[in-house]
Amino acid sequence: MxxxxxxxxxxxxxxxxxxxxxxxxxxxxxxxxxxxxxxxxxxxxxxxxxxxxxxxxxxTLPPPAPAAPAAEAIPLAILFEDEHLIVLDKPPGLVVHPAPGNETGTLVNALLAHCGDALPGIGGEARPGIVHRLDKDTSGVMVVAKTEAAHRALSEAFARRDLERTYLALVWGVPAKAEGRVEAPIGRHPVDRKRMAVVAKGKPAATRYRLLRAFGTACALLECRLETGRTHQVRVHLAHLGHPLVGDPAYLRRLPAAAARLPAELRAALTGFPRQALHAASLAFRHPVTGERLAFAAPPPADLAALLAALGRTQM
CATH class of the missing domain: 3.10.290.10 (RNA-binding S4 domain)
Structure with a gap:
């Protein structure tokens, strides 16, 4: 035209x-x-x-996407499974559910292949079984419902925060306090709508953190516990605290001064880390049917484990 x-x-x-x-x-x-x-x-x-x-x-109008995600044979690291739910260790780089630009190769596609006819329709056609999600490049423990009753009960548990979740976060710098709590409302960034930010009219959000290990003054490994579950909450709150995640493409706006004092090889490994260094290390909740308390943990994936090992070997 x-x-x-x-x-x-x-x-x-x-x-x-x-x-x-x-x-x-x-x-x-x-x-x-x-x-x-x-x-x-x-x-x-x-x-x-x-x-x-x-x-x-x-x-140019692209061909319409299928009404429902297709099953794909993608390997899953399953920690627990019964007729009601699946607990798995999501690798970094795996998108949880289909969206524009990521219609295939997602966790949902893998779950549909693994569960067969049991999963479609549970919790919505585009996100069958999904109770909560992790960002594409965040690894770690997730739970997925296999029945509508389990989906409803688990969703309610997440809404009530009637569960325990911990994250491991490798950040730039070392917090002044070994333990602390960040309470700051989170909403869409006023300019960049793809990012979240601490904004006055955002939704209430609170994160507790604990220092597990300091690597000189350059980096620290933190354990984080969520009191709320906002989008990008750990990433936004730690950046707000002045300690953004290593490798975070959205919230690491400039390289910290501490990086200049690192040995060249280690500095290259940290600055070249291709994703946010965040891992959902553990998840505990009550079984939606039996009421039994279930607890699961997963070690950091190979890329993050190697980076932590390199930091541990370096004298700083």
């Missing part, structure tokens, strides 16, 4: 929405950000860009 003079100075997504009323503005914005629009053959990714009269715009 060629833009005429009446489109001048209009936002691109707004003009497209008026031109193609069958597509919502939010859908068009997403398509633009995914690189599905070209202007005179050049990809355009900014929905707020002004329309250029005389330019030819071509929008």
């Amino acid at each position: 060629v833009a005429d003079a009446t489109a001048a100075h209009q936002r691109l997504d707004r003009w497209l929405a008026s031109t193609w009323p069958d597509l919502s503005r939010s859908r068009l914005k997403a398509l633009i950000e995914q690189g599905q629009l070209t202007r005179d053959g050049e990809v355009v990714r900014d929905p707020a860009e002004s329309v250029r009269p005389g330019a030819r715009y071509v929008l």
Whole structure:
């Protein structure tokens, strides 16, 4: 479609929405950000860009995603399983449930293959069985429901915080107090909507931390316990405390001064760590049917374990 003079100075997504009323503005914005629009053959990714009269715009609509996720044979590290639930150790890099850009290769796809016909429909078609989630690059213990009753009971337990969860977090710097509590409301970042932030009108959030080991003044290994369960809570609260996670692509805004004093090889290992150094180390809860207390733990994955070992071997 060629833009005429009446489109001048209009936002691109707004003009497209008026031109193609069958597509919502939010859908068009997403398509633009995914690189599905070209202007005179050049990809355009900014929905707020002004329309250029005389330019030819071509929008490509990707094929529709399947209504339900497909089963995929992906290995799972299962810690416990019965007819009601599964507890597993999620590796880093595994997305929990399908979303735009990650429609396949997720934990849900793996669970559908593992459980067969038992799982679809439990807790919603797109997220069958999922009670809580870990970020793609956060590893560790998760529980998944296999029945609607278990899903409801576990969801209520998470809502009431009637369970125990601990995380291991490798952070830059060493907190002044060996134990502490961060209480700060969390909401969407006012500018970058893909990030969360401590904001005045955010949802209440509280995290307790305990120093497990200090590596000189450069880094520290913390144990964190959540009193609430907000998106990115540990990552946001530790960054707010002044001790962002090693490798965090969203909340590590600048390299701490302590990094300059590290041996070159160790500094390279820390600054090159490809993900946030966060691991869901343990989870304890009552079985939704039997009432038995269950407790599970998983050691840090190989990449984080190797980084901790390197820190432990270095004199600082």
